[in-house]
Amino acid sequence: MRQQARRDSRGILDPGRLLRQVRFRRRLPTPALRPYVEHYWLIDWELTEPFAQRVVPHPAVNVVFHGQDGGPETAEVAGPGDELFVITLHGTGRVSGVLFRPGGFRPFWPRPVAELTGRRRPLATVGLRAAGPVCPGSDDDRCRRLDELLTGWAPAPDPLAAEASALVEEIRADRSILRVDDFARRHGSSTRRLQRLFLDHIGVGPKWVIRRYRLQEAIEQAAGGPLDWAVLASDLGYSDQAHLVREFTAVAGVSPAAYARSLR
Numbered sequence: 001m002r003q004q005a006r007r008d009s010r011g012i013l014d015p016g017r018l019l020r021q022v023r024f025r026r027r028l029p030t031p032a033l034r035p036y037v038e039h040y041w042l043i044d045w046e047l048t049e050p051f052a053q054r055v056v057p058h059p060a061v062n063v064v065f066h067g068q069d070g071g072p073e074t075a076e077v078a079g080p081g082d083e084l085f086v087i088t089l090h091g092t093g094r095v096s097g098v099l100f101r102p103g104g105f106r107p108f109w110p111r112p113v114a115e116l117t118g119r120r121r122p123l124a125t126v127g128l129r130a131a132g133p134v135c136p137g138s139d140d141d142r143c144r145r146l147d148e149l150l151t152g153w154a155p156a157p158d159p160l161a162a163e164a165s166a167l168v169e170e171i172r173a174d175r176s177i178l179r180v181d182d183f184a185r186r187h188g189s190s191t192r193r194l195q196r197l198f199l200d201h202i203g204v205g206p207k208w209v210i211r212r213y214r215l216q217e218a219i220e221q222a223a224g225g226p227l228d229w230a231v232l233a234s235d236l237g238y239s240d241q242a243h244l245v246r247e248f249t250a251v252a253g254v255s256p257a258a259y260a261r262s263l264r
Helices: 015-021 139-152 159-173 180-186 191-201 206-222 229-235 241-252 256-263
Strands: 023-027 037-046 051-055 062-068 074-078 085-089 092-100 120-122
Touching (some): 037 139, 092 139, 206 256, 229 241
Antiparallel strands (some): 023 037
């Protein structure tokens, strides 16, 4: 089990700009919640002008608590996003967020996660509630409240959710996984069973997960310096460079070359 939160910037467009504008950090939950929760993410800001951040979503559910300019705290569930997520921050505020592992929200919510895909819903509408504000206090205070909250929701152990989570982690870590049928054969399964398992517990299909993680890798590599896009497209399983360019542009809103130029 990991002892610290991931430090990669996968999914965050222009992570350097984000870190210049806000205080962003990740914290691990209490060990009992780590089979379900990837990490907590905490953001604080004091801005003199609005700041828009773009994120290419992971195949995962987030629960987000948001306090803005001293107003009442809001709480919502954000399902796996099927398009670019853009949020504009302004004034003074705080966010305390929970990024669940792919499949990790299912034990808290006994319905197909596909019902949440591409949707943002107030927390109370999915049958979950917070006893009070989560965002005030130190980082330790905020994480302790999140630990208490999620523990109180009493996740029900689900072997299929654990299986789905492990499969997605394998896809995330192994860039040689490019085809669903090959992946299904590797695990002695059918593509139809994987499709049902992923839609029920992850919220999106296995092909979507493969393509999203490969695209997030391309975005992260673009932030690292000049690339041979044709070679990268081949490595990530795209039919050619044009295929990578089309998908990158469709999801990120800009071409790979334009994105790389913007970072420099």
